[in-house]
Amino acid sequence: MRLASLLAAALSMAAPAFAQTPIGDADAGKTVFAQCSACHEIGQGAKSRIGPHLNELFGRKAAGIDGFRYSKSLERAGADGLVWTLDKLDAYLENPRVLVSGTRMSFRGLRKKKDRDDVLAYLRAFSESPANIPEAEPTARKVEVELPPEVLAIKGDVAYGEYLSSECKTCHQLDGSDAGIPSITLWPEEDFVLAMHAYKQKIRIHPVMQMMAGRLSDEEIAALAAYFGSLE
Amino acid sequence: MTLNRRAFLGTAAAATVLSAPMLRAQGRPKVVVVGGGAGGATVARYIAKDSQGAIDVTLVEPTRTYYTCFFSNLYIGGFRDFSSIGHTYGGLASEFGVNVVHDWAVGVDRDANTVTLASGGVLPYDRLVLSPGIDFKDGSVPGWSTAAQNKMPHSWKAGSQTQLLKAQIEAMPEGGTFAMVAPPNPYRCPPGPYERISMVAFYLRENNPTAKILVADPKAKFSKQPLFEEAWNSSYTGMVDWIGPDFGGENVEVRPDSMELIIDGEVEQVDVCNVVPGQKAGRIAEMAGLTAENGFCDIVPATMQSRVDENIHVLGDATNGGDMPKSGFSANSHAKVAAMAIRGALTDSRVFPAKFSNTCWSLVDTENGIKVGATYEATEEKIAKVDGFVSQTGENSALRKATYEESLGWYAGITADMFG
Ligand SMILES: Cc1cc2nc3c(=O)[nH]c(=O)nc-3n(C[C@H](O)[C@H](O)[C@H](O)COP(=O)(O)OP(=O)(O)OC[C@H]3O[C@@H](n4cnc5c(N)ncnc54)[C@H](O)[C@@H]3O)c2cc1C
Numbered sequence: 001m002r003l004a005s006l007l008a009a010a011l012s013m014a015a016p017a018f019a020q021t022p023i024g025d026a027d028a029g030k031t032v033f034a035q036c037s038a039c040h041e042i043g044q045g046a047k048s049r050i051g052p053h054l055n056e057l058f059g060r061k062a063a064g065i066d067g068f069r070y071s072k073s074l075e076r077a078g079a080d081g082l083v084w085t086l087d088k089l090d091a092y093l094e095n096p097r098v099l100v101s102g103t104r105m106s107f108r109g110l111r112k113k114k115d116r117d118d119v120l121a122y123l124r125a126f127s128e129s130p131a132n133i134p135e136a137e138p139t140a141r142k143v144e145v146e147l148p149p150e151v152l153a154i155k156g157d158v159a160y161g162e163y164l165s166s167e168c169k170t171c172h173q174l175d176g177s178d179a180g181i182p183s184i185t186l187w188p189e190e191d192f193v194l195a196m197h198a199y200k201q202k203i204r205i206h207p208v209m210q211m212m213a214g215r216l217s218d219e220e221i222a223a224l225a226a227y228f229g230s231l232e
Numbered sequence: 233m234t235l236n237r238r239a240f241l242g243t244a245a246a247a248t249v250l251s252a253p254m255l256r257a258q259g260r261p262k263v264v265v266v267g268g269g270a271g272g273a274t275v276a277r278y279i280a281k282d283s284q285g286a287i288d289v290t291l292v293e294p295t296r297t298y299y300t301c302f303f304s305n306l307y308i309g310g311f312r313d314f315s316s317i318g319h320t321y322g323g324l325a326s327e328f329g330v331n332v333v334h335d336w337a338v339g340v341d342r343d344a345n346t347v348t349l350a351s352g353g354v355l356p357y358d359r360l361v362l363s364p365g366i367d368f369k370d371g372s373v374p375g376w377s378t379a380a381q382n383k384m385p386h387s388w389k390a391g392s393q394t395q396l397l398k399a400q401i402e403a404m405p406e407g408g409t410f411a412m413v414a415p416p417n418p419y420r421c422p423p424g425p426y427e428r429i430s431m432v433a434f435y436l437r438e439n440n441p442t443a444k445i446l447v448a449d450p451k452a453k454f455s456k457q458p459l460f461e462e463a464w465n466s467s468y469t470g471m472v473d474w475i476g477p478d479f480g481g482e483n484v485e486v487r488p489d490s491m492e493l494i495i496d497g498e499v500e501q502v503d504v505c506n507v508v509p510g511q512k513a514g515r516i517a518e519m520a521g522l523t524a525e526n527g528f529c530d531i532v533p534a535t536m537q538s539r540v541d542e543n544i545h546v547l548g549d550a551t552n553g554g555d556m557p558k559s560g561f562s563a564n565s566h567a568k569v570a571a572m573a574i575r576g577a578l579t580d581s582r583v584f585p586a587k588f589s590n591t592c593w594s595l596v597d598t599e600n601g602i603k604v605g606a607t608y609e610a611t612e613e614k615i616a617k618v619d620g621f622v623s624q625t626g627e628n629s630a631l632r633k634a635t636y637e638e639s640l641g642w643y644a645g646i647t648a649d650m651f652g
Contacts, residue, residue: 159582160582160584162282163568163572163582163584164584164587166278166568166571166572167565167568167587167589169645169649170561170564170565170589170642170645170646170649171591171638171641171642171645171646172645173644173645173648174648177644178641179640179641179643179644179645180637180638180639180640180641180642180644181638181641181642181644181645182641207605207621208591208603208605208621208638210621211589211605211606211607211619211620211621212589212607214607214619215587215607215609215618215619
C-alpha cells in the first residue's frame with residue numbers, strides 16, 4: 001500500500017504535466033495521422049524511416065533520436081534547448097518552417113486547430129511510457145508498390161547517381177530545405193526506391209515526377225537512392 | 233652537390249608534366265565559360281565543384297548582378313520585388329573556386345584556342361563554353377531597333393529594361409493601352425509573352441481596370457494557349473485583345489517617337505509598347521563563326537559540343553536545341569550534360585548518357601499557376617522528346633495554388649543550383 005502510493009507519487013513526478021490535460025480526439029487523430037505515415041512510424045516496434053519514429057515524442061528533446069540524420073536547423077534547435085512539449089508540437093504542426101526554418105520535414109502544416117488537437121492526442125497516446133505504448137500495429141507505412149526482391153536488392157552506383165541527381169537539383173535543394181518543392185535528401189534507400197517506382201508506375205500522381213521517374217531504369221533509380229542516401 | 237640536386241628535381245618536375253597527356257601546356261586543363269546566366273553559371277559551378285580543383289574554370293560575365301528573366305514577369309505583376317530576382321557571383325568564386333571575370337568576351341580565336349576580352353586580356357582554353365543567351369535580329373519589327381529600346385522596351389533580357397517596362401505600365405493614363413508585339417519562333421521562353429500579358433492584366437485590373445491590352449502576334453498558335461486564354465477570359469474579361477496572323481498580327485510596324493503601332497495598316501495610338509523582336513544567338517556565337525543559317529548554333533546532343541568546333545560547347549538559348557524549348561530550365565539541363573562531357577574529356581571522370589528535362593511554370597493570376605514540361609534524350613540528329621505533360625483547363629484552385637507554390641520551390645532550387 002505504502003509502496004504503491006510511493007511508486008505512484010514517483011511516477012506522477014516523472015510524468016510530465018501534459019498527461020493531465022485533455023487535448024482532442026485520439027481516434028480522429030489516427031485519421032489525420034495518415035498524412036504523416038508516409039514518413040513517420042509510430043507504435044510497437046516503430047523505426048525511423050524518412051522521418052524519425054514518433055514513440056515517446058512528448059518530452060523528447062528536438063533532434064533527440066541518436067543515429068537519425070536531422071537537418072542542421074533541427075539539430076541547432078535541440079542544442080538550444082527545444083523540447084517537444086504540447087505547445088511546441090502544436091506550433092510545429094501548424095507551420096513547421098515557422099518554428100524550425102530549415103527543417104527537412106516537407107509538410108505544409110495543419111491549419112485547423114481541431115486537426116492538430118486530434119493528432120496530438122493520438123501522438124500522446126504513444127508517449128505515456130514505453131510499456132504503455134498501445135499494442136496496435138506499428139503504423140506501417142502504406143505499401144504503395146510491390147517490388148520484386150531483386151529490384152530492391154540492386155546496389156546503386158553512387159557516381160552514376162550523382163550525375164543523375166544533377167537533374168533533380170534543378171528543383172530539389174541538396175540541403176533538404178523546402179521552399180515549395182519537398183526535400184529528398186537522406187532518405188533510407190528503400191523508401192527512395194519505393195517512391196520513385198510509385199511515380200514510375202503512376203501510382204503516385206504528380207505529373208512532373210511521373211515523367212521524370214518514367215524514363216529511369218531500375219538501376220538508375222537505385223543509383224539515385226544510393227547517392228541521396230549517402231550525402232553528408 | 234647543390235647543383236646536382238637542383239638538376240634532378242627539375243627533371244622530375246618536367247617528367248611529371250610530360251607524362252600527363254591531357255594537360256595542354258602546363259598545369260591544370262582550362263575551361264573558359266562565356267556568359268554567367270542559366271547555362272553558364274550552372275556549367276561553371278558543376279565543373280568546378282565536381283572536378284574538385286582538377287580543372288581551372290574561368291567565367292566571363294559583364295554584369296555583377298544577374299537578374300533572372302524567370303520571375304521577371306512576376307515582378308511586373310507585383311508578386312516579387314526586384315532585388316529578389318537578382319543574384320551575384322560571390323559564391324561561385326569563394327565556395328567553388330571559379331575565377332569570375334566581369335568583362336565582355338569580344339572575340340574567339342579558334343586556331344589559337346583563346347578568348348579575347350574587351351579589356352584586352354586574352355584567355356587560353358582547352359574547352360570553351362558559350363552560353364551568351366540571345367540577341368535581336370535586325371529589322372525583325374520595322375521601325376524598331378535597340379536604339380528605340382527606351383521608348384519601346386523589349387524587356388526580354390532582365391534588368392533595367394524590366395524596371396523600365398514596369399515604370400511605364402505604372403505611369404499609364406487611366407483607361408490607356410498597353411501593347412505587345414510578340415516574337416516569331418524560335419524565341420526565348422515560349423510561354424513568356426503570354427505570362428507577361430497575364431501579369432500586366434493582373435496589375436491593370438487592380439490599378440487601372442479600364443485599361444486595355446493589345447497583342448500583335450505573328451504566330452497562329454502559342455504555348456499553353458488554351459490555359460492562357462482561359463485565364464484571360466475568366467480573370468481579365470474583355471481586357472486582352474489578341475491579334476493573330478489571320479487579322480494582320482504578323483504585319484506590324486512601330487513608330488517609337490509618336491508611340492504608334494501599325495497593325496496591318498491601321499494605326500493604333502498606345503501608351504506602352506513592349507516590342508519583343510525576333511531572336512538569334514548572342515552575338516559572340518556569331519563572331520566565333522558557330523551559328524547556322526537561322527542564327528543559332530547546331531550542337532551534338534550527347535555532349536553539347538558545337539557541330540563546327542569540338543573544343544567549344546554551346547548551351548541554352550543560343551543553341552538549336554531540337555525539341556527542347558529555350559528556357560532557363562533547359563539551359564541548366566544542357567549545362568549538366570556539358571559539364572559531365574567536359575570533365576570526361578579533360579580528366580578521367582566517367583561519362584554517362586545525356587539526360588535532359590524541362591518544366592516551365594507560369595503565373596496567370598494570384599495563386600493560379602500552370603505548367604508544361606517534358607523529358608528528352610540525345611539522338612544522333614537532335615535532342616528528342618521522350619515524354620511530356622501540360623496543365624489542364626478547368627483545374628481546381630487548390631491544384632493551381634499547389635502549382636504556383638511549386639514554382640516558388642523551383643525558383644529557389646534553380647538559382648541555388650546556378651549560384652551555390
Ligand atoms: C519574360 C521571361 C520569362 C521567362 N520565364 C522563364 C521561366 O519561368 N522558366 C524558365 O525556365 N525560363 C524562363 N525564361 C527563359 C530564360 O530566362 C532563358 O531561357 C535563360 O536565361 C537562358 O539561359 P542562357 O544561359 O542561354 O542565357 P542567359 O541566362 O541570358 O545568360 C546569358 C549571359 O551571357 C552574358 N553574355 C552575353 N554575351 C556575352 C559576352 N560577349 N561576353 C560575356 N558575357 C556575355 C549576358 O550578360 C548574360 O548574363 C524567361 C525569359 C523571359 C524573357
